[in-house]
Amino acid sequence: MDYGRPVKFGCFIIPDATQPQRALGLASLADSLGFDLVGVQDHPYQRRFYDAWILLSAIAVRTKQIAVFPDVSNLPLRPPAMLAKAAASLDLISGGRVELGLGAGAAWDAIKAMGGPARTPGESVSALEEAIQVMRLMWSGARGARFDGKFYQLAGVNAGPVPAHPIGIWLGAYKPRMLAMVGRLADGWVPSLGNLKPAELAEAHARIDDAALAAGREPGTIRRVLNVGDGHSPEDLASLVVEHGFDTLVVGEGELVRFADEVIPKVRELVAAARESR
Numbered sequence: 001m002d003y004g005r006p007v008k009f010g011c012f013i014i015p016d017a018t019q020p021q022r023a024l025g026l027a028s029l030a031d032s033l034g035f036d037l038v039g040v041q042d043h044p045y046q047r048r049f050y051d052a053w054i055l056l057s058a059i060a061v062r063t064k065q066i067a068v069f070p071d072v073s074n075l076p077l078r079p080p081a082m083l084a085k086a087a088a089s090l091d092l093i094s095g096g097r098v099e100l101g102l103g104a105g106a107a108w109d110a111i112k113a114m115g116g117p118a119r120t121p122g123e124s125v126s127a128l129e130e131a132i133q134v135m136r137l138m139w140s141g142a143r144g145a146r147f148d149g150k151f152y153q154l155a156g157v158n159a160g161p162v163p164a165h166p167i168g169i170w171l172g173a174y175k176p177r178m179l180a181m182v183g184r185l186a187d188g189w190v191p192s193l194g195n196l197k198p199a200e201l202a203e204a205h206a207r208i209d210d211a212a213l214a215a216g217r218e219p220g221t222i223r224r225v226l227n228v229g230d231g232h233s234p235e236d237l238a239s240l241v242v243e244h245g246f247d248t249l250v251v252g253e254g255e256l257v258r259f260a261d262e263v264i265p266k267v268r269e270l271v272a273a274a275r276e277s278r
Helices: 022-033 052-062 080-094 108-113 121-139 176-185 198-214 234-242 256-277
Strands: 008-013 037-040 067-070 100-103 145-148 153-157 169-171 223-227 248-251
Touching (some): 008 022, 008 256, 022 037, 022 052, 037 248, 052 067, 052 080, 080 121, 100 121, 121 153, 169 176, 176 198, 234 256
Parallel strands (some): 008 037, 008 248, 037 067, 100 169
Antiparallel strands (some): 145 153
């Protein structure tokens, strides 16, 4: 399974507030090495972590080319209208370098401890679907935008600003209902390899593709971003592209220089050879 999209590479940086400049330094290094994307986890209840959006903003200001995204944003603690406003603002400031990873929520006790809602799994998925609609309305620039959902409402807001580019909404999805939502509504899928085994990837892609086709969408337009972590060979990573359908591979923050110098060129070579042979 290969959707034929250009192969891109990202890095996943730990938002460690106990070492104030470390994350910024790593992001600047990744930018200089030619990485396409930097992701930051969003766990506001983790006392040793920076706020993800403040860190992403600082990274965007310190870098020139690399795109930034929350991997993935904690929706229950971030009202979607304000989340859309933050993403659009940073997209304008950075010249169109923001994408939006989005999750339904996890660690519900910690979310509740921080003042957030306690939702059932079903409610969290329904709230996510509403949030996608709210955010797209907020990015539309419409005047008097309205939305009347069970979890979120807009009551005549003048939406804006409009982002510098169409911000992609990438869902961290694993279960059937969420995977179908990727196909119906989202611009991308951003799972983690540790939570989804290689043997499960084909079925997950199929659920996304079936839902996309049913909604009149082309499955190949949906971006497939995989958090792979460290320690994989070029052959393993190339296989994730040409056999398992991913177009963007996000590695950990270890050995960025070696990865950029040795692994990325080899993966690109292997993918190009496999595609040419087909």
